[in-house]
Structures are given as structure tokens and as C-alpha cells.
Amino acid sequence: NLAFNKTLESDLQRAEYLALPITLIMLVIIFASVIAALLPLGVGVLAIVGGIGGTLVLARFTDVSRYAINIITLIGLAVAIDYSLFIVNRFRDELAAGASREDAIAISLSTAGRAITFSGITVAVGLSAMLFFQGTFLASMGAAGTIVVAIAVFYGLTFLPAVLSVLGGRVDWWPKWLKAKLPFLGRRRQSGTGAWHAMAMWVMRRPVVVLVPALALLLLAGTPFLQLRMANGDVDQLPPGNPAREGYDTLVRDFPGQDQTTITAVVYYPNGNPLTSDHVGAIYDLSRRFAALPNVLAVSSIVDLDPSSSRADYQRLYSGPAAQLPSPMQQALTTGAGPHLTVLYITTNKQYTSDEARAIVKAVRAEQVPDGQVLATGGTAFDLDIVNFILQRTPVAVASVILITYVVLFLLTGSVVLPLKAVLTNLFSISASFGAMVFVFQQGHLSGLLHFTPQSIDPSIPVILFSIVFGMSMDYEVLLISRIQEEYRRTGDNQAGVATGLEKSGRLITGAALIMCAVFLAFGNADVVIIKAIGIGLAIAIAIDATIVRILIVPSVMRLLGRANWWAPRPLAMFHRWVGAGESLPASPQAVYGGK
Structure with missing residues (x-):
């Protein structure tokens, strides 16, 4: 444990x-501005400091895992960069379009600000999946996130x-000598042009041809998950060259039997003494059944001291005063029996x-004795119970997260179709x-x-991956759909809205994803397998989501659905307008999506 x-x-x-x-370098490349690149990092640092402070307050009321701080760093940096990217980029776009500093901030907050608010809710909902696993370190990590x-x-x-209101146009500052050497960085393209717009149009001209192989690829990538086997980590979590790992491997190799497993069976009599004649006989029979189980080498208990002693011998001996018993039996009673129980x-x-x-363990727990209970404990029992606990709580956690996310996305879009599409595509990328x-x-x-060393998956890894990946994928979904919705409401053209929305946000989403992949791969460089698996798993998930899902699947599905993307039954559409959670910009007369 210390190692x-x-x-x-x-x-x-x-x-x-x-x-x-790594984050700073990539932000400078994305923004082509040193000041603009520093802003997301500044927000990230503030968020991390605030998150640590909030978690320390939480620790006054409940137990908090020591690794909650690391989830704060990981998630805080990720979402702060995402949100800052969109606010800063929208502010720069509005300034470039001729808006005043005040108007640029107002428009940025009413559009990108609205998007990051809903995005933050969906990310928090995803992380809240860990709260369903109370009694484990996962709950405090979910709360901290x-x-x-x-x-x-x-x-x-x-x-x-x-800060943007103070900086104004200076947010675009870039050394002149770098501008001369790297003129392509920060260049603004005319709307309706560029690689992202062209890619979206290419996909939407052949949606079925793109969608079917993309979904097939994700399904194929997810098939190994059907063979998932979960187990708590052991010494194999450490790398082969670790001194503690080498010492353990040497001990097992040179001293056979050091890697044997002991399962502790407890026979508990809540209302009686385990040393009555009937109880001793039942324990004797139970011990012999345990010894006959496959892969059992030996059973040690108060009725396994002398192979030549019979069931009747043990019943007779234990019926007398304990002080008159042979010394080995007295010692066995001291270490293996109590007023209401005995241990095998x-x-x-x-x-x-x-x-x-x-x-x-399952066979032990399936046993029954008259007047008593048969329990099992030890490392194997704990491992089995943790896995079963995770499996039992997972359906409720996943269903709750999906349901709440669906409601949040409906409040964002006013559609009952887009939230369903978002959840399904998200699950595809998670399965892959x-x-x-x-x-x-x-x-x-x-x-x-x-x-x-190849090994079973620690039961905490799928929970952590699902919570973070679901939240981050919905983060990108909200940021993309918000921009598409804005363009659709402005033009009333679904295809143009998708193309322009991807053009305006695709570069930022991909840039944010690249940064996150680099950060996650830094965690994937760890020596401990659980951290390595989480880091690499997150990097793969974000890469899949930002490429196959956002670039190929989302445009093709939205092209096939057409105006149905924005449909909701009339009562729900009226409720959405009444709640007032929708886009604040005026809608085009053609952009009617409330029940028509």
C-alpha cells in the first residue's frame, strides 16, 4: 500500500x-494571441483554487478522498479551457465584426455564455453519477468535480x-515578428468558407454513406467491452520495475505458497453458543463440505486440529470445560471462536x-446451518462485494444521469429529438x-x-470514465448545438445552420479536445495502471467524440432529420417558451419548430 x-x-x-x-502552448496556437491564451489558464487556476476551497469545506461534513484534489485539477482545467475558449472567441468575433466592446460582451454572454451555462449543468450531471456510489471514494470525487x-x-x-471589457481589442495581441513569420495563425475566414464548412457540407451531401460506417466503426470498437472483467487492483497495478513489485514477485517465485489466498468463513449463532454438541457437529460437517470444494487446499478451524478425530470426538471434547481441553484446542478456541461465533x-x-x-466465496455464502448464519469475509469477499455493489448501482446511476441530461437539453433546445440524438451518440462514443x-x-x-501487466479492470475505472466522458461529451454537444441553433433561428435553414454552426465551433471544439487529449495522455504516462487506464481511456473517448461523433455523425444525423431536429409536441413547445430557457436571439419566420 505504501509503494x-x-x-x-x-x-x-x-x-x-x-x-x-502543454495547455499553454496549444492555447497560443489556437488563439494566435498570447493574452487570449493566458485567459483560459487564468480561469482554470481560479476554478481549481475555488474547487479546492469548496472541497475543503465539504470535508468538514463528510469524508473526502485524498484523490478528490486530482479530479478537481483534471476537470477544472478541462471545463475552464472549454468555456473560456468559447467566450473569448465569440468576443473576438464580435469585435472583428465591428461591435463595440460593451456590445461584444453582451452578445458573447447571451450566446456563448448561455451555452456554457447549460454545458456546465450537463457536465455536473455527468459527474453526479459518482454520487450514487455512496460509501466509496467515488462519491467524494463526484462532489468535488x-x-x-x-x-x-x-x-x-x-x-x-x-477582464475582456478591460482588454478590449488588446486581447488579440501577438508579437509582430511572429505575425510576420506565421501569418496563417489567427487568420479569419469569410463566413461560409473554410475546411469545417466544407466538411459539414460534404457529410450532409451523403449522410447515409457517412453515418452507417461511422456507427459500425463505433460498434465494432465497443465489442471488447462485452468481455469486461472487473476486479480490485493488486500488486500488478505497479510497473514491473517497481521495487515493491519486484520484491513480491521474488517472494512468490522463491517461496512457493506465498501467493495463496485465505477466505474466512464465519459461522454466527446470534442466540446460542457455537460449542454445543449440535453446533459442533454442524460446524464439523460444514468444514468437510468446504474441504471438498474445487480448488480448496485446506480448511483450518476448531474442528480441523487432528485428522484422526471424528465428529463425535469433537462433540465430546467441546462439551466439557474449556480448561480441561488439550492445549492445541484451547489455543484454537482463543483464536477461532467466541461467545456466538467460530471461524473457518x-x-x-x-x-x-x-x-x-x-x-x-459464493459457495460459502450459499451454505446454511441450523440456528445460525454462514458469512464470508477476506480479500476475495471484499473484491466480489465491491464489484457487485458497482454493478447494482450502475443502472440507476446511468438512467438518472441520462434522464436529467435529457431534460436539461430540452430546456436548451426546445426539442425532444435533439436530446435523444445527443444521448444516443454519446453512448456510442462511450462504448467505443x-x-x-x-x-x-x-x-x-x-x-x-x-x-x-494485463489485468482485470478496477471497478472504479468504468464509473469514473463514464462520469467524466458523459459530461465532457455533452459539453461539446451543447457548445456545438447552441451555435447550430443560433444559426438555424437566424436563417430558418437546417442544413445551413448545421454547416455554419460546425464552421464556427468545430475549430474550437477540436482545439479544446486536442488540449484535453494532451492533458489526459500526461496522466496516461503514469506508472500505476489505474491512473494510466483512466488517462488513456479519457484521451481515446475525447478523440472519438471530437472527430467521429462531432464531425461525421452529428451533421449526418441532423441532415437526415431535417426540420424534425427542432420538433416538440405543442404542449412541450409552449412550456419551453413559457420557461424562457431558449435562445434569446429573435427567430427567423421559417424557424418554426414547436409542434409543426
Whole structure:
């Protein structure tokens, strides 16, 4: 445990040190402005500091995982960069279009500001999936992530516009010598042109041809997930060269039996003494049934001291005073029995997270004794219980997150179709990333290159990946759909709205995704497998979402659906207008989507 914690802390610190300079360099390239590039980092730092403060307050009322700080850094930096990118870019666009500083800020907040508000809600909803796993470290990580997202949105809507109002046009500052050497950076294209617009139009001219292979690819990538096997991590979480790992491997190799697993069975009599004649006989029979189980090497208990002693012998001996018992039996009672219970130690040569060891635990728990209960504990039982706990809570967590997200997206778009499309495409990208995780870390592909031992997936990894990926994917979805909706309401043309929306936001989404992939891969450089798997899994998921989903699937689906994208039953459309959560810009007369 000490080696694991030290290695884990070293991994996380190294990843965080790598993330900031990588982020700054990529922001400078995206914005072609040093000042504009520094703003997202500034918001990110403020969000992280605020998130840490909020989590410290939370720690006064409940237990908080030591790794909650790392989720704050990871998520805080990600969402702060996303939100700042869109606010700053919209502000620069409005200034370039001739708007005054005040008008540029007002328009930026009414459009991009509205988008990041809804985006923050969807990201927080995704992270809240971890709150369903109370009693584990996941719950505090979910709470910490939700806090930092709320703070990032707050600073994006307050601090950032205030700084932009002071900077004005100086936000575009770029050294003259760099402008001369890199004239293509920061160049603004005329609306309706550029690679993103051309790509969107190309996809929408052949939506079925693009959509079917894209979905097939994601489905194929997700198939390894069907073979998922979850288990708690052990020494294999450490890299092969780690001193603690080498010491353990040497011990197992040179001293056979050191890797044996002990499963503890507890026979509990709530209203009686375990040493009555009937109870001793029942325990004797139970011990023999345990010994007959597959892969059991030995059973140790108060009725397994002398192979030559029979059931009747043990009943007779334990019926007398304990002080008159032979010394071995007195010692066995001291260590293996109490007023209402006795303990049986079952030894197997199978690894404690193996299917064979789990089968023994299940067999123990399936046993019954008169007047008592048979319980199982130990590493294998704990491993099995954690996996079962995760599996039992997952359907409720996933369903709740999807339902709440659907409602939030309806409030954003006024459509009942787009939220469904968003959820389904999101699940496709998540399944593909989960498939890649199993393909790499469980099945062992690339294990030599990435320097790890193939192993079962820690049960916390799918929960963390789902929560973060669902939130971040919805983040990109909201930012893209908000711009598409704005253009659609302005023109009334669904196809033009999709093309222009992708043109205006595609570069930013891809830029943000590239930054996040670089940051996540910094975590993927960790030595501990659980951090490596989370980092690489997140990078794969974001890469899939920002390319296959946003560039290919979203335009093709929206082209096929046409005006139906914006449809809602008349009562819901009226409710949406009454709530007033929709786009504040005036709609084109052709952009009628309320029940028609």
C-alpha cells in the first residue's frame, strides 16, 4: 500500500506539471494571441483554487478522498479551457465584426455564455453519477468535480467578461515578428468558407454513406467491452520495475505458497453458543463440505486440529470445560471462536480476485446451518462485494444521469429529438472508449509499449470514465448545438445552420479536445495502471467524440432529420417558451419548430 500510494502521488504530480505547459502552448496556437491564451489558464487556476476551497469545506461534513484534489485539477482545467475558449472567441468575433466592446460582451454572454451555462449543468450531471456510489471514494470525487464545474462556470460568466471589457481589442495581441513569420495563425475566414464548412457540407451531401460506417466503426470498437472483467487492483497495478513489485514477485517465485489466498468463513449463532454438541457437529460437517470444494487446499478451524478425530470426538471434547481441553484446542478456541461465533479459514492456491476464489466465496455464502448464519469475509469477499455493489448501482446511476441530461437539453433546445440524438451518440462514443479500455488493459494489447501487466479492470475505472466522458461529451454537444441553433433561428435553414454552426465551433471544439487529449495522455504516462487506464481511456473517448461523433455523425444525423431536429409536441413547445430557457436571439419566420 505504501509503494502504491507513493507511486500514485508521484504519477499525479508529474501529470499535473506536464499539463500546464502543454495547455499553454496549444492555447497560443489556437488563439494566435498570447493574452487570449493566458485567459483560459487564468480561469482554470481560479476554478481549481475555488474547487479546492469548496472541497475543503465539504470535508468538514463528510469524508473526502485524498484523490478528490486530482479530479478537481483534471476537470477544472478541462471545463475552464472549454468555456473560456468559447467566450473569448465569440468576443473576438464580435469585435472583428465591428461591435463595440460593451456590445461584444453582451452578445458573447447571451450566446456563448448561455451555452456554457447549460454545458456546465450537463457536465455536473455527468459527474453526479459518482454520487450514487455512496460509501466509496467515488462519491467524494463526484462532489468535488461538481463543485469545480460550478465555479468554472461562475468565473467564465463574471471574471472573464470583466477582464475582456478591460482588454478590449488588446486581447488579440501577438508579437509582430511572429505575425510576420506565421501569418496563417489567427487568420479569419469569410463566413461560409473554410475546411469545417466544407466538411459539414460534404457529410450532409451523403449522410447515409457517412453515418452507417461511422456507427459500425463505433460498434465494432465497443465489442471488447462485452468481455469486461472487473476486479480490485493488486500488486500488478505497479510497473514491473517497481521495487515493491519486484520484491513480491521474488517472494512468490522463491517461496512457493506465498501467493495463496485465505477466505474466512464465519459461522454466527446470534442466540446460542457455537460449542454445543449440535453446533459442533454442524460446524464439523460444514468444514468437510468446504474441504471438498474445487480448488480448496485446506480448511483450518476448531474442528480441523487432528485428522484422526471424528465428529463425535469433537462433540465430546467441546462439551466439557474449556480448561480441561488439550492445549492445541484451547489455543484454537482463543483464536477461532467466541461467545456466538467460530471461524473457518479456507486456503486456496488461486489468486484472490480469480473466478475460482470467487466461486468458493459464493459457495460459502450459499451454505446454511441450523440456528445460525454462514458469512464470508477476506480479500476475495471484499473484491466480489465491491464489484457487485458497482454493478447494482450502475443502472440507476446511468438512467438518472441520462434522464436529467435529457431534460436539461430540452430546456436548451426546445426539442425532444435533439436530446435523444445527443444521448444516443454519446453512448456510442462511450462504448467505443470502454471497448478500447478492455482491448488495451485487460486483453493486454500494447502492454509492452505502455509498460504494464494485463489485468482485470478496477471497478472504479468504468464509473469514473463514464462520469467524466458523459459530461465532457455533452459539453461539446451543447457548445456545438447552441451555435447550430443560433444559426438555424437566424436563417430558418437546417442544413445551413448545421454547416455554419460546425464552421464556427468545430475549430474550437477540436482545439479544446486536442488540449484535453494532451492533458489526459500526461496522466496516461503514469506508472500505476489505474491512473494510466483512466488517462488513456479519457484521451481515446475525447478523440472519438471530437472527430467521429462531432464531425461525421452529428451533421449526418441532423441532415437526415431535417426540420424534425427542432420538433416538440405543442404542449412541450409552449412550456419551453413559457420557461424562457431558449435562445434569446429573435427567430427567423421559417424557424418554426414547436409542434409543426
